[in-house]
Amino acid sequence: MYSRSVQGQVLTFTFSPFKYLDNLMLTDTETGSLWSQLGLRAVDGKLHDRQLRRLPTVQTTWKHWRTMFPDTQVFDLAAGDGTAISRRYFQQIADHDDPGQGNEADAADRIRPLELVLGLTGASSSRAYPYSLLAKRASPLCDSFEDRPIMIHFDHEAYAAWATDEAGALLPTVTTRWRVWQGFYPSTTAWVAEPSAGSAEADTDGSETAEQTGTDFRNKTPIEGD
Amino acid sequence: MGQRPACSFPVFEPQRIPQEPKVLFNGDHRVLGSQQMGRRIDTRMTYSRQLHFVRQFVTRWACFEVYLCSRAISVSLRMLEFALAAAALLGLLGCQSRLQDDAVSIGQEPGAIDQETAADASDSPPFGYPPQMAGDFTDAESVTGVGDEELVVGVFVQGQSRAYPLRLLAHGEHLNDSIGAEPVCATW
Numbered sequence: 001m002y003s004r005s006v007q008g009q010v011l012t013f014t015f016s017p018f019k020y021l022d023n024l025m026l027t028d029t030e031t032g033s034l035w036s037q038l039g040l041r042a043v044d045g046k047l048h049d050r051q052l053r054r055l056p057t058v059q060t061t062w063k064h065w066r067t068m069f070p071d072t073q074v075f076d077l078a079a080g081d082g083t084a085i086s087r088r089y090f091q092q093i094a095d096h097d098d099p100g101q102g103n104e105a106d107a108a109d110r111i112r113p114l115e116l117v118l119g120l121t122g123a124s125s126s127r128a129y130p131y132s133l134l135a136k137r138a139s140p141l142c143d144s145f146e147d148r149p150i151m152i153h154f155d156h157e158a159y160a161a162w163a164t165d166e167a168g169a170l171l172p173t174v175t176t177r178w179r180v181w182q183g184f185y186p187s188t189t190a191w192v193a194e195p196s197a198g199s200a201e202a203d204t205d206g207s208e209t210a211e212q213t214g215t216d217f218r219n220k221t222p223i224e225g226d
Numbered sequence: 227m228g229q230r231p232a233c234s235f236p237v238f239e240p241q242r243i244p245q246e247p248k249v250l251f252n253g254d255h256r257v258l259g260s261q262q263m264g265r266r267i268d269t270r271m272t273y274s275r276q277l278h279f280v281r282q283f284v285t286r287w288a289c290f291e292v293y294l295c296s297r298a299i300s301v302s303l304r305m306l307e308f309a310l311a312a313a314a315l316l317g318l319l320g321c322q323s324r325l326q327d328d329a330v331s332i333g334q335e336p337g338a339i340d341q342e343t344a345a346d347a348s349d350s351p352p353f354g355y356p357p358q359m360a361g362d363f364t365d366a367e368s369v370t371g372v373g374d375e376e377l378v379v380g381v382f383v384q385g386q387s388r389a390y391p392l393r394l395l396a397h398g399e400h401l402n403d404s405i406g407a408e409p410v411c412a413t414w
Contacts, residue, residue, distance in 0.1 A: 001379060001381045001410060001411070001412055001413065002410065002411050002413070003408060003409065003410055003411075004402065004409035004410060004411050005408070005409055010409045011409075011411075012359075012402050013400055013402060013411045014400065015399045015400050016297070024399055024413075026400065026411070026413070027297060032296050032297050034297065037413055044297075045297070055381050055383055055408075055410060056381065056382050056383070057379055057380060057381045057382075058379075058380045059377060059378075059379050059380075059392075059414070060377070060378065060380065061374065061375050061376065061377060061378070062369075062372050062373065062374055062375075062376050062377075062378045062389065062391070063374035063375065065378055065380040065387075065389050066366050066389075068380070068387075069380065069382065069387035070366060071365075071366070071387070072365075072366050072380065072387040072388060072389055073363040073364065073365060073366075073386070073387070073388045073389070074363060074364060074365075074366060074369055074372060074378070074388065074389040074390075074391070075363055075388075075389070075390050075391060075394055075401075076363070076364040076368075076369050076370060076371050076372060077371040077372060077391055077393060077394060078371045083393065084372075084373050084375075084376040084391075084393050085376065085377050085391075085392040085393055085396060086375050086376060086377060087375070087377060089377075170382050
């Protein structure tokens with residue numbers, strides 16, 4: 001979800017026939033520039049290198065969103081208009097994906113390529129929070145990103161994650177797959193939980209003081225595609 | 227009377243095996259003699275059909291070139307595409323002029339093929355996709371078509387929150403909307 005206002009000019013976006021790193025690109029009808037959604041900038045056209053502004057969003061179930069914001073508005077659809085997309089759709093894709101070959105020690109903290117992550121970008125760095133690891137921890141998770149304290153929330157029933165600042169205001173995040181996120185941000189850090197023994201204890205006592213590890217994936221072997 | 231006596235094995239009539247005319251390539255009539263007129267017409271029709279498909283392809287290619295220009299793809303790619311398109315166009319013109327000569331020589335209208343292909347090229351699909359604009363939104367209480375477990379993308383901007391079902395965004399991948407004074411583009 002992005003703002004259509006770019007340097008005072010309101011653009012009208014439509015999708016383009018091009019994909020970049022498995023991510024559909026947008027184009028605007030005013031200038032015909034090509035925009036990369038996850039890259040947050042125009043890659044070609046008159047508005048080359050202009051930045052897109054991401055908006056605070058949550059990808060969750062309608063029931064959960066209605067609970068978060070009772071006075072929300074929604075684009076109503078007819079019940080039979082298309083197939084409703086539930087969380088099971090994503091889970092089936094992630095489960096179908098192979099966790100990967102390699103030694104067992106490395107596979108423990110390895111994030112599966114098609115796994116959902118909550119992506120957060122800052123001025124100079126980016127970080128991803130894998131859903132599967134967030135699901136094993138108590139919510140909210142206190143973390144700091146670019147010297148700012150943030151809180152990562154996770155709803156187990158809706159299987160949704162979102163980020164807020166100290167005051168509880170939503171932060172601009174994106175929910176995508178780990179492989180796509182890693183492609184756009186090769187120097188990203190990923191929040192990984194401790195080994196399996198520690199994560200079970202963290203659930204029981206609900207402590208949020210567990211150590212968070214930022215793993216640099218630059219030196220890791222690239223994850224192969226499908 | 228005049229009937230062939232019954233026999234236990236099939237009898238093959240002796241047939242004259244027509245000699246295949248020498249054709250340098252499909253559509254070349256120059257080496258054919260006048261006694262092989264039927265063969266000549268056949269090859270001409272085949273060639274016409276090929277030309278029809280070539281022209282259809284070039285027409286759509288030209289449309290794609292216009293589309294690339296409008297989308298400002300890199301200059302080198304455009305120049306390469308233009309060079310290939312121009313070469314194909316020149317070759318096509320050469321083929322067409324020769325075909326018209328041949329058509330005149332066998333007594334057909336020279337413009338007949340042009341009308342045929344022009345009628346077919348007019349149904350080329352237009353390029354570019356129209357942007358999707360948001361319609362009316364309803365409150366949470368009066369929603370009828372969105373299920374509880376259905377995934378939505380919710381956004382909170384300028385004190386207002388809106389939810390876009392993924393079912394909607396999966397159809398067109400995007401939606402142009404405005405929340406308050408903030409113009410937004412919903413994607414997923």
